[in-house]
Amino acid sequence: MTPYVPGDSPVHRCPPGRKILALVAAGTLLFAWPRLDLALAALAAAALLSRLAGIPVRLMLAQLRPLAWILAVLVLVQLALDGWQAGLLVAARLAALVLLAGLVTLTTRSADLIEALQGGLSWLRPLGVNPAKVGLAIALTLRFIPVLAAIAAEVREAQRARGLERSLVALTVPVVVRMLKMSDDIAAAIDARSYDPDRDSR
Amino acid sequence: MIEIRQVGHAFGERVVLRDLTLDLTERRIAVVGGNGSGKSTFARLLNGLLVPTRGEVRVDGLDTRRDGKAVRRKVGFVFQNPDNQIVLPVVAEDLAFGLKNLGLPKDEIARRTDEALRRYDLHALRDHPAHLLSGGQKQLLAIAGVLAMAPEVIVFDEPTTLLDLRNKRRVAEAIDGLPQRAVVVSHDLAFLEHFDRVLVFEDGRVAIDDRPSVALPAYVAMMS
Ligand SMILES: Nc1ncnc2c1ncn2[C@@H]1O[C@H](COP(=O)(O)OP(=O)(O)OP(=O)(O)O)[C@@H](O)[C@H]1O
Ligand SMILES: [Mg+2]
Numbered sequence: 001m002t003p004y005v006p007g008d009s010p011v012h013r014c015p016p017g018r019k020i021l022a023l024v025a026a027g028t029l030l031f032a033w034p035r036l037d038l039a040l041a042a043l044a045a046a047a048l049l050s051r052l053a054g055i056p057v058r059l060m061l062a063q064l065r066p067l068a069w070i071l072a073v074l075v076l077v078q079l080a081l082d083g084w085q086a087g088l089l090v091a092a093r094l095a096a097l098v099l100l101a102g103l104v105t106l107t108t109r110s111a112d113l114i115e116a117l118q119g120g121l122s123w124l125r126p127l128g129v130n131p132a133k134v135g136l137a138i139a140l141t142l143r144f145i146p147v148l149a150a151i152a153a154e155v156r157e158a159q160r161a162r163g164l165e166r167s168l169v170a171l172t173v174p175v176v177v178r179m180l181k182m183s184d185d186i187a188a189a190i191d192a193r194s195y196d197p198d199r200d201s202r
Numbered sequence: 203m204i205e206i207r208q209v210g211h212a213f214g215e216r217v218v219l220r221d222l223t224l225d226l227t228e229r230r231i232a233v234v235g236g237n238g239s240g241k242s243t244f245a246r247l248l249n250g251l252l253v254p255t256r257g258e259v260r261v262d263g264l265d266t267r268r269d270g271k272a273v274r275r276k277v278g279f280v281f282q283n284p285d286n287q288i289v290l291p292v293v294a295e296d297l298a299f300g301l302k303n304l305g306l307p308k309d310e311i312a313r314r315t316d317e318a319l320r321r322y323d324l325h326a327l328r329d330h331p332a333h334l335l336s337g338g339q340k341q342l343l344a345i346a347g348v349l350a351m352a353p354e355v356i357v358f359d360e361p362t363t364l365l366d367l368r369n370k371r372r373v374a375e376a377i378d379g380l381p382q383r384a385v386v387v388s389h390d391l392a393f394l395e396h397f398d399r400v401l402v403f404e405d406g407r408v409a410i411d412d413r414p415s416v417a418l419p420a421y422v423a424m425m426s
Contacts, residue, residue, distance in 0.1 A: 004292065006329045109329075111295040142291040146333040182286050188251055189287035192279040193300035193347065194271070 005106050011053035012107045016116035019104045027097055036089045042096035046103060053107050063102035064095060071095065114139050133197050140186070151178055203227050203262060204248055204277075204355065204385075210256035211243055211406075218243045219254070220406045226355075226385065228398035232414065233387040234421055235403030241387045244403065245359045248385060249277035262354075275304070278353035278382075282360040284340035285333075293335070293343060294319065294328040300351045318346040322376065338369025345376055358386045362393070391418050 006012075011019075030042055050060050064071070071091050078087035105113070117138065118131040125131065155174045156165060164170035204226040211219040218240045226248075233241050246252040247259050250266035250273045259266045261273045281287045290296040294315055301311040319325040322342040327335065335343060341361060348356055358377065362370040374393045377384060388394060400417035402410035402424070409424070410417045 004329060109295065110291050111298075136289075139290050139295075143289060143296075143332065146331070147285055150333075185281060185283060185286035186289065188246070189279075189281055190289055192249065192251060192274060192281075192287075193289075194274050194303040194351070195299075196271070196303060 004109050005053075005055055005059070007054050007107065009053045009107070011049055011103070014107075016104075016108045016112045017119060019108060020113075020116055020120065023100055023104055026100055030093045030097065034089060034093070036085060036092065039089055039092035039096055042100070043092055046096055046099035050099070050103055050106075053103065055103065055106050059106065060099060060102065063098055067094065067098055110139060110142055130197060136190075136195075136197070144182075144186075147182075148175075148179065151175060151182075205260040206247070206257070207260070208257035209247065209254045209259060211240075211247065211252065211254050218406050219247075222257070222408060224401075224408065224411075229383050230397040230399070231383075231385045232394040232397045232400045233385065233403065234389065234391070234394070234400060234418075235409075236425065239403040240406045241403050242359050245279075245357050245385065245387050248355075248357050249274050249279050251279065275351070276354045278348035278351060278356040280341075280344050280348055280356060280358045280361050282363050284337060284344050284364070287344045288332045288340060288347075291331055291333075292328075293324060293330050293332050296332055296343065297347045297350060300347055304351060314350045314352075318350040321349075322346050336369065337365050338372050341365060341369070341373050342376060345373070349380065349382075353382060355383045355385065356380065358384060358388070360387055360389065362388065362390055391422070394418065 026042060026045075030039060046060075050057075071094060074094065075087040075091045078090050108116075114135040118135040121129060121131040121134055152171075152175055155171060155178075158174075159165050159167070159170045162170075206222050206224045206226070209219060209222045210217065222244070233244060235241050243252065247254055247266065248261075250259070250270035253267050253270070261276050264273050264276070266273045288296045290299050297315045297318055298311050301314055306314075315328075316325070319328055322345070324335075324339065324343060324346065327339070332340065332343065345356075345361070361377065362373050365373060370390065370393075374390070377386065386394070386397070394400060395414050395418065397414050400410070400412060400414050400421070401408050402417055402421045404424070410420050412420070
C-alpha cells in the first residue's frame with residue numbers, strides 16, 4: 001500500500017469524493033473510447049498532476065513496478081496480434097489508470113478516503129450494508145497488511161532455522177494461530193475504545 | 203470508584219477467578235501474580251470487556267453488565283501488544299479513532315489529538331504510517347489514544363512486557379505522569395514500588411493485598 005505524502009497542493013486539497021469520482025470518470029472514458037491520443041493525454045495528465053502535487057517521480061514510477069510484468073506481456077500480445085499501436089494503447093491506458101489511482105492514494109489521507117467511500121456507499125444502507133463497518137474493515141486491512149507481512153516473515157525465519165522452510169504446514173499453521181489470537185486482541189481493543197457500529201456519526 | 207462484589211469468572215468449566223470482593227479507590231493500584239493466575243481476566247472485568255459469570259462489578263455505580271458502554275467511557279484500557287491495539291493505518295488517525303467514537307465535534311477531536319501527540323513527542327510523526335513506529339512509540343501512541351478520551355481510570359495489562367529497557371522506562375514514566383487513576387498489571391516489580399496498593403493474585407484469588415513495601419517482598423517469597 002502506498003503511504004500518504006503530506007502536502008498542501010490543490011491536488012491534496014481537492015475533496016476525496018471528487019478525486020474518486022474523477023478517477024472513475026477517467027477510467028470509464030479510457031475504456032469507452034479506446035484511442036491512443038486519449039490514453040496518452042491521460043498519462044500526461046497523471047504526470048502533470050503528480051508534478052503539481054509535489055510527488056517525487058521515483059514514487060510515481062514505483063506504482064508501476066508491480067505491473068511491469070503484466071504491462072510487458074500485454075504489450076507483447078497486442079504487438080503480435082494487432083501491431084504496435086494497439087500494444088501501446090493498452091499499455092498507456094493501464095499505466096495512466098494505475099498512476100491516477102496511485103495519485104489519489106498518495107494525496108489523500110486514508111481516513112478521508114474511507115470517509116468518502118462510506119459516503120459513496122450510503123445508498124446501500126437500505127440493503128443492509130453498514131457503510132461505517134465497511135469503512136472500518138478497509139481501514140483495518142490497510143493497517144494490518146504490514147503487520148501480517150512482518151509475522152509471516154518472522155515465522156518463515158524461525159522455520160528456516162529449523163530447516164522447515166519447505167513445509168507448507170509449518171509455515172501456515174503458526175501464522176494462522178497468531179492471526180486468530182491477534183484478531184481477538186484487535187476486537188477487544190476496538191471495543192475498549194468505545195466503537196459502536198450502529199451509531200451513525202457521519 | 204470501582205466496586206467488585208463476590209465476583210467469580212469461569213471460561214466454560216475452567217474457573218479462573220473465585221469470589222473477589224474489593225473496592226478500588228487508590229490512585230495507583232498494581233496487580234501481580236504468576237502466569238495464568240487470572241490477572242488479565244480481572245483487568246478485563248474492570249471496564250466490561252468481560253462480564254463476570256458471578257457477582258457484579260460497578261464503576262461509579264454503573265453495572266458493567268448493563269451499562270457496558272458507559273463504563274468503557276469511564277475506564278480506558280491499554281493492552282500488552284501495541285501492534286494489536288493500533289487500529290488505523292496512520293498515527294494521527296489512530297489517535298482520533300476513540301474520539302470519533304465518542305461523537306465529539308471535529309475541532310475538539312483535532313485539539314485533543316494535537317495535545318496528546320505533543321505530550322508524547324509523536325507530533326512530528328502524525329502523518330506517518332503507524333507500522334513504522336518503534337515498539338515504545340506504538341505503546342505511547344496507544345496510551346495517548348486512551349488518554350485523549352479522558353477516562354477517569356486507565357487499566358494497563360502488562361504495558362511494558364514487550365518493550366526493551368529504554369522503552370520500558372519511557373512508558374513507565376508516561377504512566378507515572380498520568381493525571382488519571384491507574385490499575386497496572388505488571389511483572390516489573392521495580393516500577394510498582396511507589397504504587398499505593400498491590401494486589402497479588404494466586405490461582406484466581408487475591409492472596410495478598412497491601413502496600414508495596416509489604417506485598418512485593420511477600421510476593422517474591424511466595425514465588426521462590
Ligand atoms: N478466552 C479464554 N478461554 C478459555 N480460557 C481462558 C481464556 N482466557 C484466559 N483463559 C485461561 O484463564 C486462566 C487465567 O488467564 P489470565 O489471562 O487471566 O492469566 P494472567 O494472570 O493474565 O496470565 P499471564 O501472566 O500469562 O498474562 C489461564 O489458565 C487461561 O488459560
Ligand atoms: Mg495476562
